[in-house]
Amino acid sequence: MAPGQTLLVLAEDPQLGYYDSRIAGAVIEAARGMGLHPHLREVAFTPDAPPPDAPLLAEMGAADRVLFLARLGDQLRFDPAFDAIRPVVSYALDAEALRSDFGRAHHHAFEALKYRINSALASARTIRVTCPLGTDFSGPGAPFPEQGGEVGVTRFPMAVFAPVPAAPYAGVIAQAGFLIGTGSRYYDPYALPLDDVLRVHVDGNRILGFDGTPADVDRAARHYREIGARFGIDWTFVHSWHAGIHPGCAFAGLAGDSPERWSGSAFGSPRVLHFHTCGAYAPGEISLNVIDPTVTLDGVKVWDTGRLHPDRIAGGVDILAQYPCAAAAFAAPPREIGLGPNGRLTAPAQAKAR
Numbered sequence: 001m002a003p004g005q006t007l008l009v010l011a012e013d014p015q016l017g018y019y020d021s022r023i024a025g026a027v028i029e030a031a032r033g034m035g036l037h038p039h040l041r042e043v044a045f046t047p048d049a050p051p052p053d054a055p056l057l058a059e060m061g062a063a064d065r066v067l068f069l070a071r072l073g074d075q076l077r078f079d080p081a082f083d084a085i086r087p088v089v090s091y092a093l094d095a096e097a098l099r100s101d102f103g104r105a106h107h108h109a110f111e112a113l114k115y116r117i118n119s120a121l122a123s124a125r126t127i128r129v130t131c132p133l134g135t136d137f138s139g140p141g142a143p144f145p146e147q148g149g150e151v152g153v154t155r156f157p158m159a160v161f162a163p164v165p166a167a168p169y170a171g172v173i174a175q176a177g178f179l180i181g182t183g184s185r186y187y188d189p190y191a192l193p194l195d196d197v198l199r200v201h202v203d204g205n206r207i208l209g210f211d212g213t214p215a216d217v218d219r220a221a222r223h224y225r226e227i228g229a230r231f232g233i234d235w236t237f238v239h240s241w242h243a244g245i246h247p248g249c250a251f252a253g254l255a256g257d258s259p260e261r262w263s264g265s266a267f268g269s270p271r272v273l274h275f276h277t278c279g280a281y282a283p284g285e286i287s288l289n290v291i292d293p294t295v296t297l298d299g300v301k302v303w304d305t306g307r308l309h310p311d312r313i314a315g316g317v318d319i320l321a322q323y324p325c326a327a328a329a330f331a332a333p334p335r336e337i338g339l340g341p342n343g344r345l346t347a348p349a350q351a352k353a354r
Contacts, residue, residue: 001065003035008063010043010087012070018045018261019069020094027067039063047186049075052082060085073153074183074264078282082152089153091249093265101248101329102157102268109323110158113245113310117161117302118144120313124297127164129171129241129273131290132305133197133344137171159249159268163240163282166275170203172211173275173288177256177345179223180263182276182283187230191259192223193347200288207236207277224278227286233279240282243273243293245308247333255338256346262338263287271306271337291337291345307333 001007009028014021024040031038041059049072052060060066066087068074073089076082092103121127121142128138142164179192198212198220207224210217228235249268251261267274273293278286292306302312310316310330320327340346 001031001034001036005036005064006062007031007036007038008060008066009038009040010060010066010068010070010072011040012043012045012072016045017258018071018093018264022095023090023093023098024069026095026098027069043068043070043072045071049185051079052076057081057085060087068153071183071264075185077153080152085152087153088156090156091159091265091268092157093261096252097250097265100250100334101325102246102250103248105157105246105248105325105329106323107156107158109319109326110246112319112322113316113326114158114161116310116313116315116319117245118142119315120297120302121161121164126298128296129290130294130296131174131273131292133174133176133291134199135172135174135290135293137169137173137202139169141168143168157246157248157268159244159246160242161245163242163276165240166202166238167204169241171201173200173202173290174198175200175288176291177340178259178347179220180259180287180289182285182287183264184283184285185231186260187227187285189223191256191263191348192219194219195347202238202275205238205280207238224286227278231279231285233285235278237278237280237284239276239280239284241273241275243295243303243308244269244271246270246329247308248329250334250336251338252336253338254340254346256340256348259348263289266337269306269337270303270308270333271335273303289345291339 011024028038068089092098124141130136175198181190196213198216201208210220224235246268251266255262273290275288276284278284295303
């Protein structure tokens with residue numbers, strides 16, 4: 001932005017416990033220091049976000065730039081009404097995240113890295129994903145669509161590559177702790193607790209079945225069917241997957257203590273890879289999360305047990321050389337992503353109480 005331009009900040013009530021109470025003020029103060037004209041407006045959070053109304057779209061269109069510090073921006077990220085406005089949604093949820101490498105490493109570095117990763121995935125002949133809990137699925141490269149598949153809202157920080165269509169992939173996805181929503185719609189229970197490791201068997205765009213403790217298998221199957229029936233969608237559908245690319249992304253505390261905040265921010269860490277399931281669209285309604293993935297492209301481990309190596313793809317070394325701040329983030333990434341003492345995601349306490 002340039003001095004004299006207007007910034008519209010759309011923020012949800014911090015008392016809801018998602019974005020902290022300081023982040024909006026910090027952004028407004030910084031914008032004024034840059035000579036901008038910031039305006040702060042509160043927007044409501046609703047579990048099933050309606051399309052933006054005409055007055056809001058007009059207000060957004062009149063601003064030089066729009067920033068969502070609200071889940072509404074994430075919920076509507078695939079809404080074509082935003083294509084011309086291109087608002088920004090922040091996945092840094094608090095002032096601490098903005099102050100860390102997640103907020104401060106150069107945004108252009110990760111835009112460039114995303115492009116390079118997309119190219120590496122698209123040109124790969126075989127891609128295999130494994131994890132310490134037993135995930136093992138593979139497919140013949142990444143058949144990205146020629147058009148579409150991306151969002152109409154700009155992500156900040158840039159933390160994931162383009163979703164890889166799941167159609168040519170098959171295998172098993174290991175889950176621990178919980179199944180969680182995707183940030184599209186919020187429902188109850190949004191986080192479904194798991195007693196042990198649940199294995200989800202997939203073949204192309206279909207969930208074939210579940211394997212694990214009898215209680216987990218029954219709970220997961222009922223949950224998928226209930227969410228599918230609630231929204232009138234195909235619960236067996238597996239749409240796509242992608243992994244985090246930002247080493248500065250972290251999550252303090254236990255994911256199970258705040259699963260909604262965890263699912264809305266920790267996905268940007270290279271230690272997390274997730275699937276969009278339950279619905280034939282992105283992002284679906286249930287996210288399957290793989291912790292510490294190893295992603296192998298034609299025999300090369302680009303992600304190795306949750307650590308992304310940009311130097312193992314074409315152009316990665318050049319990006320790190322051009323942006324020392326990004327190189328520093330990759331050299332010493334935080335390891336906190338909300339895992340419990342056993343190194344796994346833990347079940348939500350509130351969901352256990354149910």
